[in-house]
Amino acid sequence: MPDRQSPISDQSGPTAPAASGAGAPVRRLRPAQLLFEPQADTPEPERFFDLDSITDPAELLxxxxxxxxxxxxxxxxxxDFQAVxxxxxxxxxxxxxxxPTEIADRVEWTPDYAARMVEYGRxxxxxPRGGEH
Known part of the structure; x- marks a missing residue:
């Protein structure tokens, strides 16, 4: 028989302490309402590793x-990882x-290329792997 003093949780969220009394209903807490709408981030201009901002040609090269x-x-x-x-x-x-044909179908290779990759991977x-003794 369950203990009447402990509230039973239905896992629908946190519970508030029950009001005084053994048979009082369990009150559920609701999340706070947003009082403002978060600002939408404006998309940043596309950058490619900040290369477009480098003005010195020697540094850019x-x-x-x-x-x-x-x-x-x-x-x-x-x-190499693909081949393995x-x-x-x-x-x-x-x-x-x-x-090789089934592998080729999975990754959009030709069957010949898949066969070569299988051999390369083998x-x-x-x-021997580096760093292992």
């Missing part, structure tokens, strides 16, 4: 070159192994 190299490195690393994932999905030891998986 240096910064844009740094970004291009960083993006190339990131794209190469992402491609493709190789893992095509692993014949998996009960749900996918064919090569990456065979390499």
């Amino acid at each position: 240096l910064r844009s070159t740094e970004l291009a190299l960083a993006f190339r490195a990131a794209a190469e690393r992402a491609t 994932a493709a190789a893992q999905l095509a692993d014949p030891r998996r009960f749900d192994a996918l064919s 090569g990456l998986l065979k390499q």
Whole structure:
């Protein structure tokens, strides 16, 4: 038999303490109303890593070159991860192994490219990982 002194929560929000008396109803607290409408943020002008604000051509060349190299490195690393994932999905030891055609369909590759990525990924998986002994 439940204790009559403790209010039963229906998980619909916080409860206020019951009024004095054992059988008093439990009062629910409501969230406070907004008294103002929050200002809508005006969209900022589009910036590309603040390159458009650099006026010195030498500095612009240096910064844009740094970004291009960083993006190339990131794209190469992402491609390696794609290849590893493709190789893992095509692993014949998996009960749900996918064919290169099925992998190609998932990521909009050609079946030939998917097959090459699977082979590349298998090569990456065979390499010892750096930093591990």
